[in-house]
Amino acid sequence: MTDPSTHLSISQRLDLEHLSRPEFINAMVHLYRGELGEATAWRNRIDATTNWAVVLSATALSFVFSDRSSERHLLIPIISLFCTFFLLIEARRYRFFDIWRSRARMIEINFYRPLLDASKPAMPDWAETLSHDMEWPHFHVPLWEALGRRLRRNYQWIYAIQFGSWILVLLSHPTTTTSLREVAARASIGPLPGQLVIGVMLAFYSALLVLGVYSHRVSHSKKSLPAGHPGRLNWRHHDEA
Numbered sequence: 001m002t003d004p005s006t007h008l009s010i011s012q013r014l015d016l017e018h019l020s021r022p023e024f025i026n027a028m029v030h031l032y033r034g035e036l037g038e039a040t041a042w043r044n045r046i047d048a049t050t051n052w053a054v055v056l057s058a059t060a061l062s063f064v065f066s067d068r069s070s071e072r073h074l075l076i077p078i079i080s081l082f083c084t085f086f087l088l089i090e091a092r093r094y095r096f097f098d099i100w101r102s103r104a105r106m107i108e109i110n111f112y113r114p115l116l117d118a119s120k121p122a123m124p125d126w127a128e129t130l131s132h133d134m135e136w137p138h139f140h141v142p143l144w145e146a147l148g149r150r151l152r153r154n155y156q157w158i159y160a161i162q163f164g165s166w167i168l169v170l171l172s173h174p175t176t177t178t179s180l181r182e183v184a185a186r187a188s189i190g191p192l193p194g195q196l197v198i199g200v201m202l203a204f205y206s207a208l209l210v211l212g213v214y215s216h217r218v219s220h221s222k223k224s225l226p227a228g229h230p231g232r233l234n235w236r237h238h239d240e241a
Helices: 021-066 072-117 126-135 143-172 180-186 194-219 235-240
Strands: none
Touching: 021 072, 021 143, 072 126, 072 143, 072 194, 143 180, 143 194, 180 194
């Protein structure tokens, strides 16, 4: 017959209140490895999106400068839209990456560091904050900030090359010109007048510039915690914000 003592409830078998120090350290080691693994996986996904944008831009621009049609510049606004779509995907992936990166940093600063130098944790309530974040996961970085960070890190150079190539094509094809009226005429796309196309492109790149500058100022302000800072896990901070 089966011993009744073996049929213990899960709560009885997982008596977390009486964990020994070696058991707690072992559990934290596995938790840290899991959080770091998730952060690494999402980091690789972020790099993949950037690679897509680079390959698409390079391929499309090679066609732009090799084609002799009068509306070859049309390809540049199209790839700008595609790169914006990639930027949105990458910002979303960055927000997921930041969840696990912040948790890993929380463990490093408040568990491993005191374990190594026998100091006190930097955040006394770090375990409570971490457990609450695991129970109710939430993004620690708003979408606009993630967009701004990825724009400043990588996409600003991609957009700059696209914009410069667009201006170069309008100025040099089919012949070199410095006339603004001629450039506006060349910028037309089908029934859309060149002035409208130029206005939309300037507004689009101006919006990118404003986003990059604003996100840089906010991320470097003294009142703002940097992305990946364990303090962003604090749900009280989010409630107040």
